[in-house]
Amino acid sequence: MISPAARDALQGWLDAQKALKGAAANTLAAYSSDVNDFLAFMTMHKGEPQGLAPLARISVGDMRSWMAFTRSRDVGPRSLARKLSAVKSFYRWLSEREGFEPTAVLAARSPKFQRKLPRPLSPDAAQDMINTLEMQSETPWVAARDQAVVTLLYGCGLRISEALSLTGADLPLCDSLRITGKGGKERIVPVIAPARDAVAHYVHLCPFPIEAGTPLFLGVRGGKLNPRAIQKVVEQTRLQLGLPASATPHAMRHSFATHLLNAGGDLRAIQELLGHASLSTTQAYTAVDTARLMEVYNRSHPHGQR
Missing domain, CATH: 1.10.443.10 (Intergrase catalytic core)
Structure with missing residues (x-):
């Protein structure tokens, strides 16, 4: 169960992505799903809905737990990197709005993966x-x-x-x-x-x-x-x-x-x-x-x- 405050914050961030960066509908849907999954995990991980104050206190250990849990669900490195990028973007916006230091989230290292170069036809x-x-x-x-x-x-x-x-x-x-x-x-x-x-x-x-x-x-x-x-x-x-x-x-x-x-x-x-x-x-x-x-x-x- 995601707290109403966290849900409102997520919607505020999505609105900002659309208004300021012109994010497409498919991109917004992916952002919403990725950050929503993160917030749901933190609720489960901490044992209670996470309001804005608890979200500001996310630790390096919490981030490692989320990434380990996500990997355990057969999410590949490329998809995990995308999810982490969305969470970091959300936290940059949230930390500026709420005035807290997001270092623990932003310091999380993206998993390495081999980029698949497209293969043009002759x-x-x-x-x-x-x-x-x-x-x-x-x-x-x-x-x-x-x-x-x-x-x-x-x-x-x-x-x-x-x-x-x-x-x-x-x-x-x-x-x-x-x-x-x-x-x-x-x-x-x-x-x-x-x-x-x-x-x-x-x-x-x-x-x-x-x-x-x-x-x-x-x-x-x-x-x-x-x-x-x-x-x-x-x-x-x-x-x-x-x-x-x-x-x-x-x-x-x-x-x-x-x-x-x-x-x-x-x-x-x-x-x-x-x-x-x-x-x-x-x-x-x-x-x-x-x-x-x-x-x-x-x-x-x-x-x-x-």
């Missing part, structure tokens, strides 16, 4: 994926729809959620699109001719009206397309082509970034196109080595230009 494999997609459906407009979505992922570097959030108001596609990404951040992405053509072909064949207020990509019954449909058709195509399990819709976005970089694209420009807040995230996307990252740093940072 240029030929990416093109084969797009060309073969239309063979997965016997319904011409569905085949055209699937091909249009994946062409946007690869040709513009969109997330699947971003592609499926497009509406009839975005038609006809121009040379660029204004995309609202994670955290409500807006960016402008160029739209290559093959992507414009693929979308126009789908719209021409679609049996349902696509209007300004309706989704651009529709399911077989005329409602908004479920991302699972695209994941499934990409999986079928992957199996047909003999591509590895890492060949997912998101891998098309990785491939967009890597192929741009290999063609001489600037890492910071690619960061903007992908909508990444951190250059290190773009580095992981493109599997670029540290030497190339330092080359970009030295070209762009005032210190490196001396």
Whole structure:
């Protein structure tokens, strides 16, 4: 049982994350679950609901107990690191509001884990994926729809959620699109001719009206397309082509970034196109080595230009 004061504090922090940092709904849900689990454990661990005063007295030993308990529930290092990050963020906010020292919580060390670098497809494999997609459906407009979505992922570097959030108001596609990404951040992405053509072909064949207020990509019954449909058709195509399990819709976005970089694209420009807040995230996307990252740093940072 979480105390009303702790529940109110959690909600206040979530509201702040949304208002000040533009955190997305999925992110807020994960934050809420992670911190709620932490507060519930402390209630059980201490034997009584934890109000704000007891929460301010959390010790290093309490943190170790929570982390050990969380690991005992088959939570992997990556997930535990995410949970700890949420708890630390909550405590930074709470300590500033309530005026206590959060060192015991902030000093907890995040577990080490091996980052899984994304595996982009080769240029030929990416093109084969797009060309073969239309063979997965016997319904011409569905085949055209699937091909249009994946062409946007690869040709513009969109997330699947971003592609499926497009509406009839975005038609006809121009040379660029204004995309609202994670955290409500807006960016402008160029739209290559093959992507414009693929979308126009789908719209021409679609049996349902696509209007300004309706989704651009529709399911077989005329409602908004479920991302699972695209994941499934990409999986079928992957199996047909003999591509590895890492060949997912998101891998098309990785491939967009890597192929741009290999063609001489600037890492910071690619960061903007992908909508990444951190250059290190773009580095992981493109599997670029540290030497190339330092080359970009030295070209762009005032210190490196001396």
